[in-house]
Amino acid sequence: MENFVFAYPTKNYFGKEAAKQALNAELPKYGKNVLLAYGGGSIKRNGIYDEVMALLQEQGKEVTEFQGIMSNPTYAKVQEGAKLCRDHKIDFILAVGGGSVSDCCKAVSAQAKLTSDLYDYEYQEKKIPQDGIPMGVIVTAAGTGSEQNAGAVITYEEKNWKGALWGTPASFAVLDPYYTKTVPQKQVLSGAFDTLSHCMETYLGTPRQPNLSDRMNEAVMRSVIENTRKVAKDPEDMNARSELFWAAAMAENGILKIGKVTDFQAHMIEHQLGAFTNCNHGRGLAAIQPALYRHLAPAARKQYARLARNVFDVNGEEADDETTLEIALKGIEKLAAFIREIGLPTTLTELLGEVDDAMLRQVADTAVITKGCAKQLTPDEIYVILQEAK
Numbered sequence: 339m340e341n342f343v344f345a346y347p348t349k350n351y352f353g354k355e356a357a358k359q360a361l362n363a364e365l366p367k368y369g370k371n372v373l374l375a376y377g378g379g380s381i382k383r384n385g386i387y388d389e390v391m392a393l394l395q396e397q398g399k400e401v402t403e404f405q406g407i408m409s410n411p412t413y414a415k416v417q418e419g420a421k422l423c424r425d426h427k428i429d430f431i432l433a434v435g436g437g438s439v440s441d442c443c444k445a446v447s448a449q450a451k452l453t454s455d456l457y458d459y460e461y462q463e464k465k466i467p468q469d470g471i472p473m474g475v476i477v478t479a480a481g482t483g484s485e486q487n488a489g490a491v492i493t494y495e496e497k498n499w500k501g502a503l504w505g506t507p508a509s510f511a512v513l514d515p516y517y518t519k520t521v522p523q524k525q526v527l528s529g530a531f532d533t534l535s536h537c538m539e540t541y542l543g544t545p546r547q548p549n550l551s552d553r554m555n556e557a558v559m560r561s562v563i564e565n566t567r568k569v570a571k572d573p574e575d576m577n578a579r580s581e582l583f584w585a586a587a588m589a590e591n592g593i594l595k596i597g598k599v600t601d602f603q604a605h606m607i608e609h610q611l612g613a614f615t616n617c618n619h620g621r622g623l624a625a626i627q628p629a630l631y632r633h634l635a636p637a638a639r640k641q642y643a644r645l646a647r648n649v650f651d652v653n654g655e656e657a658d659d660e661t662t663l664e665i666a667l668k669g670i671e672k673l674a675a676f677i678r679e680i681g682l683p684t685t686l687t688e689l690l691g692e693v694d695d696a697m698l699r700q701v702a703d704t705a706v707i708t709k710g711c712a713k714q715l716t717p718d719e720i721y722v723i724l725q726e727a728k
């Protein structure tokens with residue numbers, strides 16, 4: 339077990355009509371000027387906008403709208419939001435949307451309080467912002483768990499870079515499964531796979547022998563697989579949707595990462611694939627992860643075999659290194675079969691249509707190499723993996 343200090347600042351309001359409960363309890367703590375941030379307009383079509391606006395007005399808030407936050411939010415959009423905050427002397431940011439809206443706002447909050455450019459501050463001056471405009475998130479699409487932490491995944495288009503910026507964590511999050519009912523099924527399944535991916539990437543970090551976090555993680559992964567299957571069959575299964583919603587939060591609120599250095603190599607590769615293609619995050623992970631894991635399993639065979647046994651129900655005796663690897667690889671085949679079963683892309687060609695090798699080379703050359711991964715990959719190895727995933 340690694341040393342740790344654990345606390346997290348986000349108060350969660352979960353369940354039907356949680357927005358009303360949360361906003362009535364939380365908004366009085368903040369000033370009058372609220373930035374209401376959202377995406378491409380789904381909240382206007384499904385009625386969430388009207389509900390939230392009414393609650394803000396009941397509390398006498400002055401609302402400035404920040405709309406059009408795109409999937410895979412851009413650095414330019416972060417700057418636009420930060421300018422709105424400064425121009426309208428915003429006291430509180432309310433993000434209403436999926437991971438993209440939440441991420442964008444976490445970065446907006448930090449940028450609005452900084453005189454330096456946020457990216458330069460973090461990546462050149464190597465500093466982490468200590469101040470931000472307080473914010474809350476009403477989550478309308480489950481999966482990323484973005485509302486549970488301070489990391490914001492932002493696409494810096496001019497730099498062909500998609501990566502993490504440290505922003506402000508939400509002081510509260512609203513998770514009402516009924517708010518996710520209008521999410522297109524394709525996105526529901528992509529979000530569910532993203533959650534599973536976060537769990538696997540946490541589990542497959544160091545230390546390589548199991549700790550309590552891993553044991554809890556196995557339960558979360560089994561639950562995600564079971565409930566994703568239910569939602570794939572019946573999108574109206576609200577109990578399964580609720581389970582997936584809380585699993586997404588659990589995967590990213592830090593609890594499963596206690597005492598661990600996480601892996602997240604698949605995410606680093608997918609983020610760069612996203613930087614070059616703007617692909618959907620969960621679908622991108624689905625296309626990459628089995629190929630990556632086939633490559634990594636020999637370097638941490640016991641750990642991969644444990645995943646295979648305890649999450650994918652693979653049986654068999656581990657008599658030696660070879661049989662341990664066989665079990666590990668069977669688990670990866672079960673993961674690939676699960677991806678196929680729920681209709682996510684199993685190859686990059688399925689994900690993107692035509693795949694350009696020069697683009698894959700750039701992805702391989704620019705993906706961050708992670709410390710917790712079973713093996714420190716080289717750009718050439720990543721290129722081979724991407725070719726295998728093609």
Ligand code: NZQ
Pocket residue numbers: 376377378379380381384407408409410411435436437438439441478479480481482483484485487489490491517518519520521522525529532590605619620
């Ligand atoms: O833009 P709107 O109109 O809201 O539509 C969105 C969007 O088209 C739609 N949607 C959301 N709620 C809806 C809805 N449609 C109908 N009804 C609703 N209730 O869903 C589409 C996808 O939304 P988006 O927020 O882009 O998806 P997701 O939640 O998967 O977020 C993806 C982003 O999060 C980053 C990803 O890289 C990607 O940029 N991630 C953030 C993480 C974090 N901060 O911890 C961790 C993840 O690993 C991930 O990297």
Ligand code: ZN
Pocket residue numbers: 482532533535536605619
């Ligand atoms: Zn993710």
